Amino acid sequence: MTVSPEKPARKLSMKQRYSALTHDLDWAPTYVQEEEIFPFTTFEGIKVHDWSKWEDPFRLTVEAYNKYQAEKDRRLYAVLDGFAQSQGQVGLTDARYMNAMKIFLQGIPVHEYNAHRNFSYLARYANGPGARFAALCQSMDELRHAQTEIHTLSHYNKYFDGMHHWHHWTDRVWYLSVPKSFFEDAMTAGPFEWLIAIGFSFEYLLTNLLFVPFMSGASFNGDLPTMTFGFSAQSDESRHMTLGLEAIKFMCEQDEDNVPIVQDWLDKWFWRGYRLIALVAGMMDYMHPKRVMSWKEAFELYFEEQMLNGLFKDLEYYGIKPPRHVQWAIDEKEILSHQVYWVLYQFSHAAAFSTTIPNAEDQAWLEANYPETWPVFKEVAWDKAQRVMDAGGRYFNPGLPQLCTVCQIPMGFTEPGNPLVQCQRQSVYEGERYDFCSDGCQWIFDREPTKYRQAWLPVHQIFQGNCGGPGGLPAVAEWYKLGPNDGAEYLGSNDQKNWLAWHGQTPKEA
Amino acid sequence: MSAPTASRPVGVDLQENEENRALVEAIEADNDDLTIRHMPGIIRLTKNGRLVINQASVEQRLGRPWETHEFQMAIITYFGEFVEWDDDQIVIAWQH
Numbered sequence: 001m002t003v004s005p006e007k008p009a010r011k012l013s014m015k016q017r018y019s020a021l022t023h024d025l026d027w028a029p030t031y032v033q034e035e036e037i038f039p040f041t042t043f044e045g046i047k048v049h050d051w052s053k054w055e056d057p058f059r060l061t062v063e064a065y066n067k068y069q070a071e072k073d074r075r076l077y078a079v080l081d082g083f084a085q086s087q088g089q090v091g092l093t094d095a096r097y098m099n100a101m102k103i104f105l106q107g108i109p110v111h112e113y114n115a116h117r118n119f120s121y122l123a124r125y126a127n128g129p130g131a132r133f134a135a136l137c138q139s140m141d142e143l144r145h146a147q148t149e150i151h152t153l154s155h156y157n158k159y160f161d162g163m164h165h166w167h168h169w170t171d172r173v174w175y176l177s178v179p180k181s182f183f184e185d186a187m188t189a190g191p192f193e194w195l196i197a198i199g200f201s202f203e204y205l206l207t208n209l210l211f212v213p214f215m216s217g218a219s220f221n222g223d224l225p226t227m228t229f230g231f232s233a234q235s236d237e238s239r240h241m242t243l244g245l246e247a248i249k250f251m252c253e254q255d256e257d258n259v260p261i262v263q264d265w266l267d268k269w270f271w272r273g274y275r276l277i278a279l280v281a282g283m284m285d286y287m288h289p290k291r292v293m294s295w296k297e298a299f300e301l302y303f304e305e306q307m308l309n310g311l312f313k314d315l316e317y318y319g320i321k322p323p324r325h326v327q328w329a330i331d332e333k334e335i336l337s338h339q340v341y342w343v344l345y346q347f348s349h350a351a352a353f354s355t356t357i358p359n360a361e362d363q364a365w366l367e368a369n370y371p372e373t374w375p376v377f378k379e380v381a382w383d384k385a386q387r388v389m390d391a392g393g394r395y396f397n398p399g400l401p402q403l404c405t406v407c408q409i410p411m412g413f414t415e416p417g418n419p420l421v422q423c424q425r426q427s428v429y430e431g432e433r434y435d436f437c438s439d440g441c442q443w444i445f446d447r448e449p450t451k452y453r454q455a456w457l458p459v460h461q462i463f464q465g466n467c468g469g470p471g472g473l474p475a476v477a478e479w480y481k482l483g484p485n486d487g488a489e490y491l492g493s494n495d496q497k498n499w500l501a502w503h504g505q506t507p508k509e510a
Numbered sequence: 511m512s513a514p515t516a517s518r519p520v521g522v523d524l525q526e527n528e529e530n531r532a533l534v535e536a537i538e539a540d541n542d543d544l545t546i547r548h549m550p551g552i553i554r555l556t557k558n559g560r561l562v563i564n565q566a567s568v569e570q571r572l573g574r575p576w577e578t579h580e581f582q583m584a585i586i587t588y589f590g591e592f593v594e595w596d597d598d599q600i601v602i603a604w605q606h
Contacts (some may be wrong), residue, residue, distance in 0.1 A: 014578070057592035064579045071583065134529070208587050212523060212552070215586075219551035227551055231525050234586040242592060252532045292550055306589040310518050310604065318604035 018059035022216070023052060025200050026129040036313050037128045044190040047255035051128030054250050058134075058239055065137055069144065072232050076148055079228040079363060080155065089159050093221040093289040095499035096490050099353040100214075100287040101153060101226060102162040103175075103279065106352060109149040110170040111183040116142035116186050117395060118194055131250075134243045141236040148230045148232065152225040160495050161485045162352045169352055173480050174458035175279070175344070177408045181455060182276045186269075188451075192251065201269035207237055208302040210280050216292045217284065240322070249362060251284030252318035259319045268447065270323035271440035275407035282340035285366065294369040295337045304330065325440035334370060338377040343412040345385070346397040349488045351471060352480075355387050356490035376419060400459045405434040406441035406452055414436045429453060515604040520590030521545075521556030522602060530584045537568035552586060561590070563600040 012020065029037060039050070041296075092098070105139030119139035126132045157163040170176050186197040248266075251258045274486040281295035341355070348355040358366060363382075366374040371438045383496040401410035412480070415421045427434050429449040436442040445452045461467050468479030485494040500506060524530050526548065537555055540562050547554040555561065568576045578584055578600050594601035 014595075057595050058582075059595055060579075068582050212587055216550045216552050231551065231586055235582055235584070238582070238588055241587070245591060262582045305519070306521075310520070310589055311603060313518060313606045314515075314606045 007119060014059050017061050018056070021061050022056075022129040022133050026052075034127065038125055040125050040191055041127055044192050045261055046192045046251055046258050048127065048251075049254055051126075051131070053253070054128045054130035054246065056130055056134045056246065057242055060133075060137060060239070064471075065140075069236075070138070072235060073148070074143070074227050076232045077151075080152060080225050082497060083225050084155050088222075088224060089156060090502050091222045095160065095495045096354070096356065097221045097223065097287070097289050098156060098160045098495065099162070099355070099490070100217075100283040101156065101223070102160075102166075102353040103283060103287075104214075104226075105149065105153045105163055106169045107174070107176050107179045107279070108165045109146045110167060111179055112142050112146035112149065114183050114187060115198060116140075116146065118198070122194070131247075134239075134246070138236075138240055138243060141233075141240070145229075145233045147238070148229045152229045155225065159498070161483065161493070162354070162487070162495075164483070165352075165481045168481050169359075173352060173482075174347075175409075176404075177456065178279065179276060181408050182272055185272065185451075191386055193246075195244065195247040196251075196262060196265040197269040197272070199240065200248045201244075201266060202273045203237060203240040204244040205270060205303070205307055206242070206273045208279055208306070209298055210277050211237065212302065213284055213293055214280060215299040217290075220290045220292050221288055230490050248315070249318070250321070252315075252320065256319075259494045263320055264447070266320065267324035268444050271325050271329075271438075271444060272407070274329050275409060275437075275441065278336055278340050278409065281337035282344055285337035285369075286355075286362070289362075289363060296333045296369065296458075299329075299333045324443065325438070328440060329440065331416050334373045335377075335414065338370070338373060338381075339412050339414065339419075339491050340409075342358040342377070342381050343401070346395070346409070348402065349396040350480075350482075352475065352482055353485040353486075354488055354493050354495065357382055357389065373419060379474040380420065396488075402435060403457050403459050404437035404441050405455055405457065406436060406444050408455065408457060409437060411435065411437050515606065516559040518604055519545075519558050520561050520588075520602045520604060521554060522561065522588040523552050523554045523586040525597060526551060526553040526598075532571035533563070533568055533581075533584055535571050537561070537563055540564050540567050560601055565598045568590045582595050588595040 004013070026196070028034075035042065116139050119135045119142060123132050123139050126135060140446065153163065153166075154291075159485075166272055186194055189197060204477050211230055211234050218224075218226035218230060248262060251262050284291065284293075284295050284298065308322055308326070312320070315321075322482035344351070345357075347354040362376075366378075367473060383393045401412075403410055410424060413423050416421045423438055425436040425439065426454060427442055427446055427449070429445075430453075432453070434445060434453070436445060458467070468475035468477075491495055512590075526530045530553075534553060534555070537557060538546075541555075541557050543557060544561075562574065562591045563578070563581060565576060567580055578597060581600055588602055590602040590604055592600065593605060
């Protein structure tokens with residue numbers, strides 16, 4: 001055998017490797033129609049003339065993906081091991097910090113898994129190879145996120161209440177229907193709407209508000225594992241943001257007729273996503289014992305500065321305008337977290353987290369960060385709650401709240417410009433009345449009433465006897481599988497008692 | 511008309527740790543008028559117009575080979591668009 005004297009071929013460039021993986025492995029079908037292979041990409045009305053124009057700026061290949069994802073996991077699991085071995089839970093700022101992580105565990109990992117499912121559907125059913133491969137990577141990322149979040153928080157489950165039935169709670173408990181309805185709404189839309197809903201509106205526009213200040217907050221409160229999985233997930237998130245941005249630009253560039261459809265979806269999903277992360281506002285301002293920044297500052301930095309002054313100037317080129325109800329969100333930034341946490345406080349006897357009145361240090365911080373709105377909420381809500389505590393009681397709302405039909409958050413939001421008047425909107429559809437917390441949610445319902453009339457609203461279901469029967473709150477709590485120590489007031493809770501015991505204190509010294 | 515891209519900020523949030531020190535130094539060296547903000551665990555780098563990451567500058571400070579894919583290990587989030595991600599350079603800017 002003669003060996004050729006030729007030099008080995010030069011290594012391919014990044015561009016060539018990416019092209020070899022995507023476009024070079026694609027082919028035009030000859031014995032079936034394209035629509036038979038990809039039957040789901042036409043019914044939404046989006047026109048695509050050339051799928052090969054979809055490019056992933058990351059130019060990721062299988063080899064690079066595997067190499068760096070493996071390294072990310074190695075780093076994360078080393079941290080988790082070290083934290084567990086060194087009893088890291090003792091070094092948190094305070095046990096009440098865990099309440100924010102309880103809501104996170106109960107509300108997020110299942111939907112990471114749902115995102116994994118829907119992106120694998122896209123990895124099969126998108127017509128173009130660039131879109132399919134980016135969706136495949138994101139699908140694997142989302143599965144990794146579900147797994148790493150569960151692994152990370154399983155350590156805390158050994159030491160804290162409110163974590164043992166997180167998966168069961170995701171599907172049943174009232175406040176967890178907020179994220180559940182959001183993701184199921186997106187999953188039951190078509191593939192292009194999904195890309196605008198999750199890829200663009202959630203990942204690019206809003207996810208920074210969920211992960212960045214929250215994970216920096218974890219770092220500030222001694223929660224090393226959460227910080228590490230958060231940043232590890234966020235490094236994938238940068239790719240997801242890129243996919244979302246590529247999706248909206250691709251649709252707008254392919255056909256002018258796509259622009260109004262995309263704008264409608266953007267208007268809808270901005271508001272859906274914004275209402276979902278209202279929970280984060282309450283967690284950031286009230287549940288973190290030490291705070292990196294306020295919700296208001298995070299909103300200004302990560303949304304107003306980056307998105308409104310940066311991104312939307314870019315999208316103007318395509319005729320895309322900022323989301324329809326964006327001004328409402330800007331106007332709410334001073335009051336959002338106060339309203340959300342007050343709802344959580346009143347109903348935490350039926351929840352798998354505990355709440356408590358902001359202590360003197362918290363109140364000083366709230367006063368400094370919300371000088372105009374905090375004094376109002378302090379007077380109308382917290383001073384009264386404190387008087388009840390001083391008399392040996394604890395204020396819980398004994399009724400069941402009305403929920404917004406679209407976002408499913410209890411109706412605790414107020415009219416623009418008047419933080420003391422509850423906002424209530426109503427639409428009548430086929431003789432039935434539906435209620436909403438805001439113009440944004442009402443607009444979403446009116447666009448698709450046949451979809452939202454099917455909403456599984458926890459309070460309606462309780463009244464109909466579908467959540468443990470007609471036995472009132474005890475029956476509902478049993479159906480939820482809530483233990484006696486999972487919710488209610490933080491002061492005097494098992495979590496607090498354990499925390500004090502670990503640090504050699506008794507409740508009086510605290 | 512939209513504001514010119516040169517006057518609008520773009521930026522990137524990186525994990526602030528020892529691993530990324532050389533990367534941050536390279537970005538600082540290659541981008542004038544960089545604004546830096548430190549938050550717990552995060553270093554945030556912003557700049558008007560274009561933000562450039564050069565492979566050669568990173569390798570020089572790191573003292574070992576560094577492929578641009580490795581930037582994924584450091585990044586937490588960004589704003590702007592990756593207008594270029596090649597073997598030798600990553601560029602973040604707005605397009606329009």
